[in-house]
Amino acid sequence: MTADPSDVTAFDPDSNESQPPGALEALIARIDAEVSELQFPRFTKDDSLNLGLLLVELGKTRKLPIAIDITKGDQVLFHVALDGATPNNEHWVRAKQRTAARYEIPSLLVGLRARLRGGRIEDQGWYDESVYAAHGGCFPVYVTGVGAVATVTVSGLPQLQDHDLVVEALREILGSMRPA
Numbered sequence: 001m002t003a004d005p006s007d008v009t010a011f012d013p014d015s016n017e018s019q020p021p022g023a024l025e026a027l028i029a030r031i032d033a034e035v036s037e038l039q040f041p042r043f044t045k046d047d048s049l050n051l052g053l054l055l056v057e058l059g060k061t062r063k064l065p066i067a068i069d070i071t072k073g074d075q076v077l078f079h080v081a082l083d084g085a086t087p088n089n090e091h092w093v094r095a096k097q098r099t100a101a102r103y104e105i106p107s108l109l110v111g112l113r114a115r116l117r118g119g120r121i122e123d124q125g126w127y128d129e130s131v132y133a134a135h136g137g138c139f140p141v142y143v144t145g146v147g148a149v150a151t152v153t154v155s156g157l158p159q160l161q162d163h164d165l166v167v168e169a170l171r172e173i174l175g176s177m178r179p180a
Helices: 023-037 045-061 087-103 107-116 159-177
Strands: 067-072 075-081 138-143 147-155
Touching: 023 107, 023 159, 045 067, 045 075, 045 147, 045 159, 067 087, 087 107, 087 138, 087 147, 107 159, 138 159, 147 159
Parallel strands: none
Antiparallel strands: 067 075, 067 147, 138 147
């Protein structure tokens, strides 16, 4: 089960329109809570496969035009493009993955925290948009007592929907690991 983002916050990271007061802070708090919640006891290659296959199932059932990637360090553990995904999604997968791996937080959170400080991380001279993307869709896989050990990325939807799909799948896989 995943929370309906409209119940939590009205902040739209893709909008250039004025946003409701407190909406950015509420979305940041929601993602911080997801990071705290989604702590795995382990993350094996079999777990990676199960997570990837779950994302494929969700994507196919919902007819989503997405690319899915799970990477650990320099090793790609799972990668697929579903019907409707484009070669451009591959750039976004890699750029979001590099961002989450570098900062060890969800790629969406990197961009939102910069906005909270009154700007966009993309406007910083040192930030290379050909390498990084502070857009939603990549979430580190955290192992309790270890930290970030891998990343799971979805690209093809608006960035908050990419993020929410990854969180939904992580919740389901983590739930399946808990003792009955």
